[in-house]
Amino acid sequence: xxxxxxxxxxxxxxxxxxxxxxxxxxxxxxxxxxxxxxxxxxxxxxxxxxxxxxxxxxxxxxxxxxxxxxxxxxxxxxxxxxxxxxxxxxxxxxxxxxxxxxxxxxxxxxxxxxxxxxxxxxxxxxxxxxxxxxxxxxxxxxxxxxxxxxxxxxxxxxxxxxxxxxxxxxxxxxxxxxxxxxxxxxxxxxxxxxxxxxxxxxxxxxxxxxxxxxxxxxxxxxxxxxxxxxxxxxx
Amino acid sequence: xxxxxxxxxxxxxxxxxxxxxxxxxxxxxxxxxxxxxxxxxxxxxxxxxxxxxxxxxxxxxxxxxxxxxxxxxxxxxxxxxxxxxxxxxxxxxxxxxxxxxxxxxxxxxxxxxxxxxxxxxxxxxxxxxxxxxxxxxxxxxxxxxxxxxxxxxxxxxxxxxxxxxxxxxxxxxxxxxxxxxxxxxxxxxxxxxxxxxxxxxxxxxxxxxxxxxxxxxxxxxxxxxxxxxxxxxxx
Numbered sequence: 001x002x003x004x005x006x007x008x009x010x011x012x013x014x015x016x017x018x019x020x021x022x023x024x025x026x027x028x029x030x031x032x033x034x035x036x037x038x039x040x041x042x043x044x045x046x047x048x049x050x051x052x053x054x055x056x057x058x059x060x061x062x063x064x065x066x067x068x069x070x071x072x073x074x075x076x077x078x079x080x081x082x083x084x085x086x087x088x089x090x091x092x093x094x095x096x097x098x099x100x101x102x103x104x105x106x107x108x109x110x111x112x113x114x115x116x117x118x119x120x121x122x123x124x125x126x127x128x129x130x131x132x133x134x135x136x137x138x139x140x141x142x143x144x145x146x147x148x149x150x151x152x153x154x155x156x157x158x159x160x161x162x163x164x165x166x167x168x169x170x171x172x173x174x175x176x177x178x179x180x181x182x183x184x185x186x187x188x189x190x191x192x193x194x195x196x197x198x199x200x201x202x203x204x205x206x207x208x209x210x211x212x213x214x215x216x217x218x219x220x221x222x223x224x225x226x227x228x229x230x231x232x233x234x235x
Numbered sequence: 236x237x238x239x240x241x242x243x244x245x246x247x248x249x250x251x252x253x254x255x256x257x258x259x260x261x262x263x264x265x266x267x268x269x270x271x272x273x274x275x276x277x278x279x280x281x282x283x284x285x286x287x288x289x290x291x292x293x294x295x296x297x298x299x300x301x302x303x304x305x306x307x308x309x310x311x312x313x314x315x316x317x318x319x320x321x322x323x324x325x326x327x328x329x330x331x332x333x334x335x336x337x338x339x340x341x342x343x344x345x346x347x348x349x350x351x352x353x354x355x356x357x358x359x360x361x362x363x364x365x366x367x368x369x370x371x372x373x374x375x376x377x378x379x380x381x382x383x384x385x386x387x388x389x390x391x392x393x394x395x396x397x398x399x400x401x402x403x404x405x406x407x408x409x410x411x412x413x414x415x416x417x418x419x420x421x422x423x424x425x426x427x428x429x430x431x432x433x434x435x436x437x438x439x440x441x442x443x444x445x446x447x448x449x450x451x452x453x454x455x456x457x458x459x460x461x462x463x464x465x466x467x468x469x470x
Binding site: 066068120122128129130133136137144145146148150151168169170171 | 301303355357363364365368371372379380381383385386403404405406
């Protein structure tokens with residue numbers, strides 16, 4: 001592990017709590033506008049559409065589309081399915097942009113700040129650059145560098161994302177660690193030669209989460225938080 | 236100007252003082268190793284090779300090559316031309332990497348820090364990502380985002396760099412300002428629709444600098460420093 005020079009983070013779920021943030025923001029929005037809806041169910045369905053929407057692009061069934069636009073298209077469908085009336089185009093834009101202002105888990109900013117003293121800390125996210133820049137500013141994420149799907153025009157778990165980030169850093173994959181709360185993401189990273197760090201987020205998907213509650217493989221580091229990851233890496 | 240949302244900076248010369256940094260570092264290196272040379276002349280010749288080396292790539296005479304590799308190839312030629320003996324391959328690497336640790340002008344970090352409160356602040360540099368990440372860490376440049384030539388596989392003044400950054404920010408060019416000490420860079424940016432900010436660096440090329448000592452056109456903002464630019468933009 002002493003040879004690791006850059007620690008790149010998955011963002012949604014690993015660094016920021018998308019579910020609680022979106023539910024709180026939508027409940028506030030609904031109350032302000034007098035729109036009643038099952039906002040937690042909408043948020044879960046919205047996230048449920050995330051992987052399939054990217055997979056359509058990954059399989060070539062749809063031309064390259066930034067995550068902001070995938071989020072918006074999924075939202076339009078779900079608003080209709082949930083029977084939510086009275087939303088303008090500007091409302092849909094505004095709700096889509098809630099992904100730009102998600103809140104970090106409590107250990108994220110202290111942990112990244114500590115890691116940054118010793119390592120290059122960056123994102124390696126399916127979010128597009130504009131989303132990630134806004135998110136880093138609003139959440140105070142002290143990235144040295146942002147790696148985004150629209151840099152590569154590929155989504156994780158495509159090789160182009162993990163290896164593209166290593167190439168831009170001019171580092172061999174073994175000197176780059178992916179840190180994530182998702183075993184699948186780490187499996188892909190390991191298959192391309194990156195070091196791996198697991199941080200459990202057992203509440204990411206709410207009170208009934210069943211997947212990713214623990215490390216499923218012997219990842220290079222299994223930490224309890226980003227601060228703990230920093231400590232284990234000697235930062 | 237109130238519509239500008241992102242201020243992107245040229246880096247070499249505008250934000251960091253490449254010439255004084257390289258001369259000081261090479262003099263220290265030479266003294267430590269007992270190698271005498273006209274280091275200021277070497278640095279000036281090295282920078283002199285910068286534009287022609289990129290132009291060979293821009294014109295398609297040479298395949299895409301990151302700036303680090305262009306810097307290294309130019310250095311190898313100049314070391315031979317200057318008759319400097321006794322440098323190993325590792326020495327050449329180490330000297331090339333001095334570009335990763337240039338020092339900022341005194342107003343750069345305070346000015347960027349102030350701008351960052353109100354705007355997205357980023358780089359738009361011919362430096363590659365790895366160079367820029369190291370430089371930002373060592374000089375304390377508080378970028379929200381780095382835009383690098385190897386993101387686009389084009390060097391400025393190619394359209395792909397200016398417009399590529401705007402596209403990744405999902406902003407129309409008029410909402411993005413290029414800030415630079417070089418009139419040519421601003422002319423290109425303006426031709427693609429970006430807003431323009433000039434910051435004079437009359438000592439960039441040393442005591443006998445003749446070009447870029449003042450604004451040559453009515454740029455949207457003509458400032459005296461990056462701090463002054465922040466003030467003029469209301470940050």
